[in-house]
Amino acid sequence: MFLDIEKHNETGITIDNCKVGDSVTVSGMIHNVRVTKWGGFIVLRKSRGLLQAVVSNDTSRFFDEQGQEIHMNDLCREMAITIVGTVGEAKIKDPAAFYNTIEIAVAEVRVLSRPTTADVVDMNALKFGDEETLLRYKFDNRQVTLRNPRDMAILKVQSTIAKAFADFLTENGFTQIYTPKIVSEGAEGGANVFRMDYFGKQVYLAQSPQFYKQIGVGVYERVFEIAPAYRAEKHATSRHLNEYISLDVEMGFIKGQEDVMLLEAALLRHIIATVAERCGHELNLLGATMPKLPNEVPAWKLSEVHEILFENKLCEADHRGEDDLAPEEERAICKYALEKYGSDFVFVTHFPSEHRAFYAMDDPEDPTLTLSFDLLMRGLEITSGGQRIHKEADYREKMLRRGMNPDAFRFYLDTFRNGMPPHGGFAIGLERITACFLGINNVKECSMFPRDINRVAP
Numbered sequence: 303m304f305l306d307i308e309k310h311n312e313t314g315i316t317i318d319n320c321k322v323g324d325s326v327t328v329s330g331m332i333h334n335v336r337v338t339k340w341g342g343f344i345v346l347r348k349s350r351g352l353l354q355a356v357v358s359n360d361t362s363r364f365f366d367e368q369g370q371e372i373h374m375n376d377l378c379r380e381m382a383i384t385i386v387g388t389v390g391e392a393k394i395k396d397p398a399a400f401y402n403t404i405e406i407a408v409a410e411v412r413v414l415s416r417p418t419t420a421d422v423v424d425m426n427a428l429k430f431g432d433e434e435t436l437l438r439y440k441f442d443n444r445q446v447t448l449r450n451p452r453d454m455a456i457l458k459v460q461s462t463i464a465k466a467f468a469d470f471l472t473e474n475g476f477t478q479i480y481t482p483k484i485v486s487e488g489a490e491g492g493a494n495v496f497r498m499d500y501f502g503k504q505v506y507l508a509q510s511p512q513f514y515k516q517i518g519v520g521v522y523e524r525v526f527e528i529a530p531a532y533r534a535e536k537h538a539t540s541r542h543l544n545e546y547i548s549l550d551v552e553m554g555f556i557k558g559q560e561d562v563m564l565l566e567a568a569l570l571r572h573i574i575a576t577v578a579e580r581c582g583h584e585l586n587l588l589g590a591t592m593p594k595l596p597n598e599v600p601a602w603k604l605s606e607v608h609e610i611l612f613e614n615k616l617c618e619a620d621h622r623g624e625d626d627l628a629p630e631e632e633r634a635i636c637k638y639a640l641e642k643y644g645s646d647f648v649f650v651t652h653f654p655s656e657h658r659a660f661y662a663m664d665d666p667e668d669p670t671l672t673l674s675f676d677l678l679m680r681g682l683e684i685t686s687g688g689q690r691i692h693k694e695a696d697y698r699e700k701m702l703r704r705g706m707n708p709d710a711f712r713f714y715l716d717t718f719r720n721g722m723p724p725h726g727g728f729a730i731g732l733e734r735i736t737a738c739f740l741g742i743n744n745v746k747e748c749s750m751f752p753r754d755i756n757r758v759a760p
């Protein structure tokens with residue numbers, strides 16, 4: 303047999319390029335069926351969303367998998383079917399449907415396959431008393447509840463964000479890399495590292511690709527990666543996952559961390575424009591408004607944020623002198639930046655050295671601080687980044703000061719021994735940025751199969 307690629311690429315009339323009056327053949331899953339006196343409706347689910355087909359008792363016919371004629375009453379949700387029919391203008395423009403300007407007048411329905419349970423998971427009626435029960439049901443039955451248009455829309459926007467991220471960086475001279483997730487040392491420190499047995503030796507799941515993306519700068523100057531990162535978070539929260547997708551960037555020959563922050567702002571502007579252009583239906587369905595990113599993005603030192611909030615009496619407590627941002631401060635400074643500067647984003651810089659990972663470059667003007675930043679969006683941290691140390695001696699000195707054993711990081715330090723340019727980068731949590739774009743409270747809803755302390759299946 304030969305597979306004819308040219309033939310495969312031939313495009314005919316499809317549901318995506320048809321006009322009123324065209325005959326079409328369209329396959330999909332039955333999302334809903336409604337029988338009426340005169341016929342009824344089949345709501346078909348396609349990759350982008352719902353399409354309505356109208357059945358007439360006089361002209362529509364139905365066939366099962368064996369080609370035997372059946373009745374519309376024999377159709378049920380989650381059957382895979384093919385509809386042959388004629389494209390008409392939609393009588394009701396249902397905003398919940400993706401194809402809401404057209405409908406199909408059904409000539410024929412052919413059943414391709416059917417669910418084997420009569421009790422198909424009910425994803426159209428996710429009506430529960432409280433959010434916790436709803437989420438548990440959703441995640442317990444995730445393989446099916448993902449078919450709910452709302453969940454489809456969330457992950458569609460997410461995939462658009464990731465694609466826009468990759469496209470922008472590729473256009474700007476970055477090379478995509480793929481780095482190991484089984485590693486000999488955690489890059490970020492702290493207790494939230496997963497240990498694992500590797501043929502009798504203890505290894506770890508990568509908390510981030512930090513070491514490897516820095517190594518990538520020595521090779522390609524500018525690199526990015528889209529890959530899972532692992533954090534053993536011991537509490538179930540609305541902002542933490544044990545496995546999340548990290549959008550990582552690292553670039554060489556920077557003059558300072560501002561270069562990295564400017565790149566991130568330009569990248570975000572591209573992502574926002576792409577999502578607005580390509581995901582209008584999904585944004586509507588989810589009632590989301592796109593974030594505001596002005597030309598001049600607020601960027602304040604941590605100490606300045608404490609001061610601004612105190613002076614303007616925007617927090618209950620006085621956080622001045624604290625070495626991190628309190629959650630109420632994250633929310634308050636974002637609200638302030640939006641009201642005063644029209645920005646949904648705020649960079650916070652100069653975090654204390656002891657609160658940042660060892661690879662962060664200390665500020666030459668005040669070595670107790672680092673040239674590092676967080677980016678907050680709508681009250682949530684979506685990014686950490688900064689300038690990195692690029693000299694081997696500086697690494698050794700900082701590691702020893704912190705009681706770390708430089709020999710455990712030999713391959714990493716070898717990179718700097720062999721020469722590295724000044725560099726820096728950042729990482730965006732994909733689930734977090736998706737949640738912030740869409741106004742979703744729990745990042746787990748932005749993960750196809752979320753992992754937390756209580757869940758590793760489905």
Ligand code: AMO
Pocket residue numbers: 490509510511512533535541542543544546548551683684685686687688727728729730731732733734745
């Ligand atoms: P950090 O540890 O701050 O920095 O992580 C970067 C971003 O990743 C996301 N994130 C998470 N998302 C969901 N669940 C989690 N448990 C979780 N942990 C982190 C957040 C966070 O802002 N190597 C540095 C980045 C860098 O400097 O380039 C790092 O990993 O959105």
